[in-house]
Amino acid sequence: MQLKAHDLAFRYGKQPWIFKNINVTLEQGEIVGLIGPSGCGKTTFCRVLAGLLTPKMGIVTLNGAPISNKGYHPVQLVFQHPEKAVNPRWKMEKTLNEGWQPDAKILDALGIQREWLSRWPNELSGGELQRFCVARALGPQTRFLIADEMTTMLDAITQAQIWHAVLEIAKEREMGILVVSHEAKLMQRLCDKVIHFDQNQ
Numbered sequence: 001m002q003l004k005a006h007d008l009a010f011r012y013g014k015q016p017w018i019f020k021n022i023n024v025t026l027e028q029g030e031i032v033g034l035i036g037p038s039g040c041g042k043t044t045f046c047r048v049l050a051g052l053l054t055p056k057m058g059i060v061t062l063n064g065a066p067i068s069n070k071g072y073h074p075v076q077l078v079f080q081h082p083e084k085a086v087n088p089r090w091k092m093e094k095t096l097n098e099g100w101q102p103d104a105k106i107l108d109a110l111g112i113q114r115e116w117l118s119r120w121p122n123e124l125s126g127g128e129l130q131r132f133c134v135a136r137a138l139g140p141q142t143r144f145l146i147a148d149e150m151t152t153m154l155d156a157i158t159q160a161q162i163w164h165a166v167l168e169i170a171k172e173r174e175m176g177i178l179v180v181s182h183e184a185k186l187m188q189r190l191c192d193k194v195i196h197f198d199q200n201q
């Protein structure tokens, strides 16, 4: 299983190009870091990989085939601000089960308490909410997880707990992970290799 970005280019509307000619390959089970200065386009690249934005040039393939945007996307993105990633009008149980039904093992690994399921998103802390976003992204059809500053806003204990659970699941399923972070220590600890995303280099 291989996720590949072929000659990707993107810009918002007619604005200047954010990036051009990006070629990146992620292998099954591989944990790859992505670093680069603020504003260089890392989040935009992640959104293209996960099918949330369409590249202006190039293509993203999974095992050589273009990824369909219909149904559950095999590349799932979790980003920094969980409150922007959930519907404020949905209770947590509905959000959790949006794409699949996480089992007790996943809920326990991520420390999701059952009483949170009947709450609204604004009745949870950022760390609690992020656990739901991670669980939601870890469906059985997820082949690659894109963690865009996934634990940046969280305290060290929550950060460690979430990463511990994600790494266990990734190992079990041979899922690949792209980690975007400004935290050098986290990158060193997690990643097999690190890609520098900087168009000016």
Ligand SMILES: Nc1ncnc2c1ncn2[C@@H]1O[C@H](COP(=O)(O)OP(=O)(O)OP(=O)(O)O)[C@@H](O)[C@H]1O
Binding pocket: 012, 018, 036, 037, 038, 039, 040, 041, 042, 043, 044, 045
């Ligand atoms: N929806 C949008 N419309 C127009 N421009 C945008 C949009 N989203 C982002 N940009 C611009 O695209 C550029 C790249 O943004 P992006 O968020 O991808 O960078 P980043 O490398 O992830 O930054 P950071 O490390 O600060 O999160 C920035 O100049 C940003 O202002």
